[in-house]
Amino acid sequence: MSHSLLHQDVKLQLVSQLVYFDEEKTRFLDHYFPDHGRERNKVEQVLFVYSSVLEKIVNDFNETTLHSSVIIGSRVKLRYLDDDYEESYTIVFPQQTDAGQNRISFLSPIGMQLLMTKKGETYGLIVPSGEIKVKIEEVAYDNCGQI
Template sequence: MSHSLLLQGSRTQLINQLVYFDEQKKDFLDQYFPNSAKERSKIELLLSVYSATLEKILGEFNEESLNSTVLIGSRMKISYLEDGFTDSYTIVFPHQAEPNSNKISFLSPIGLQLLMAKINETYQLKISSGEIDVKLEEIMYNNCGYL
């Protein structure tokens, strides 16, 4: 498949996400946060910021902008600063999560903290055992953001 077709497919996926969150946000929130007003409000705000981020990326659409920010459908490589160990994760919709394959939901604790993260930035992630410093080494949007 040609590079331009892959890029066009990525653009289509992002547009589909934008339309989905515009038209189906209430249903999505009802499904995942039916009884938690506080958490629901937090995710609703996150989705608004995410949609604005998608609009910005689509407005200047190119490979560099596509791979500069973690999106739903992005594979990212992170480096743990304490020991230099690296790991890769793909951020996906909740129904696509496969933790054994390093596909994590954007609603997971790590997914929420890294969604919209920027390449070459350092982040302090809150994990069950405390906090850990990581650097976002690489982002590659790989068309896993389908609905």
């Protein structure tokens, strides 16, 4: 597949995500968060911000913007600052999770914290044992953001 066609496919995936979260957000939230509570409200707010990040990427679509922030379909390589250990995850829709391939849902605790992070930045991830400092070493859209 040519580079141009691949980029068209990627852009189409991102536009499809925007359309999905615009048209199916309520159904999506009802499915994963049937109780109208704090967690659902938090995810709804995250999806609102995520859609604006995605719109910016689509409107200024190029290699730099595509790989600058973690979006659904991105592979993110992070380095744990306490021991320099590196690990990669691909952030996916809930139905695409696969622990064996390090594909984690954007709704998971780690996935939600990594969503919209930026390459080169340092973040504190909240885990059951406390907070772990990580640096986002690489972000690459892995062509797996299809719905």
